[in-house]
Amino acid sequence: MAYALEFDQVSKQYGGMLQSKPVQALNDFNLQVEQGEIFGFLGPNGSGKTTAIHIALGFVRPTRGSGRMLGQRFGHAPTRRQVGFLAENVAFYHLSARNVIRTYGQLNGMRDPILRERVRAMLEVFELEDVADRNVGKFSRGMLQRVGLAQAMVNDPELLILDEPTSALDPLVRVAVRELLLAARKSGKTVFISSHLLSEIEMICDRVAILDRGRVARLGKTSGLLESTNQCEVVVQGVKAEIFPEAAARDGRLYLQAPIAMQRAIIERAWAAGGEVVSVNPVKKSLESVFLELAATHASKKGQGEGE
């Protein structure tokens, strides 16, 4: 199967010649993004997310390794015509919002009447109609981000690469963007999102990669990453709190978290006490907790390294 994005042992080192200290942004980085999926790309600051995106788009050359975007080597300019890209801290020519979207469409090789129709549709989707003729130089960050998304999607791209796409958006527009991305997936497009808004990623991404110091530290289906392997939550009612002193009481029910191996014993204890088991579910982690676990591991490894 052809991948939408494929990084093969990509490394990137900045500086190191005359500059004091080289920085290893990516280190034998491997990743495959399948066509038609929404892929979340996470990682703490400095983990190499933006560098990976810039390498894919050919803005930066890898020190080692190679990769392909939509079947073509990284940096192949004509392939970028099928890609929509939103950069972090986006900047545009100081034109009206309508003309910015139109200009970027023209740069993409689009022509009227299709271009005119797409510009109108983008202004509508991103709720920019009222400010369409205002200069983007006077826009707030959130408004600029909307214009950025509109220019990225104006050409109806096969692959959308979004670097922090919703960080400055209000909840209403965020919902609209989410729906747009889901609709894009439905029509077979690929979406690659780098974001710090973990709840957004959790909601829409099929797969997630978490980057740590230039390597993929976790990779998998979002649901798989979030599922805890050994914890379950048992909810019981009609039992005195003393029977389960470790439980949290809420609305006349007791909520217990315990290893899955203990599940049967807890249920039997509840029944023996004349209680009723309301539910038994595996505990699901949030993406945030997965992210924090990873950050904690990173910090402890760093501490050990410094100790040695």
Place this chain on the structure above:
Amino acid sequence: MRATLLISFNFLRQMRWLLLIYSLIAIAFGLGLALENEIIKSEDVEFFFGQQAFYAVGIATLLAAQANLNERKSRRILGVLSKGIERKDYLAGLLGGVIATTGVFEAGVLLGAVCIIERSRFSFSQVFAAVMLMWLSCCLSAAIAMFFSTFLHPLLAVAGTFILIGSGWAAQRIGTWGNAVFPVYQLNLDANQLLQHARTQPVAIPVALLEIIIFWLLAGWIFERRDIAVAIE
């Protein structure tokens, strides 16, 4: 081609206020000369052209040397290149923008010169041809500066450009073959010769046109191999 023109147009648009001021200065200078003197001496006209030629080459060099870095700093370049633009086409767009900007400035110089023509012995066609040569010298300066700016800081790119232009001037002083080397000075000298009905060096024109293309191709080749977004998260 369309994308390149769009980039050029947007560059020109960004420079509109600066351009307006410089062009108005050129026009005002010509107008001032015309109002002050009933008969304008040829030395005054030559001084006017010499001064404007110096400004024009300076503006072209400075704009071209910093255009690339400005676009990178503002991160605007990312959005443009992401639309499938080749880097050499992007540079062509910026160079086209600088050439158009200096073209508008030279149009201002021409307007200033028109004010003087009636009270001097010069004809419009003479002045027009001189301004065209001055513009060509600006185009060459811009191409050289853009070439240097692909691998040097703008200040060093300006220095490098003036060294090359200076070497053309030095070579011209040493021997007759000098007009074949970076003929920025030679073209301005020819503009002056035209006003004096003296003999010019027509070879400077094709040499300049060829060098503009060579410097642009070299700049594109180098720029293709450079990282353009070096910010580390």
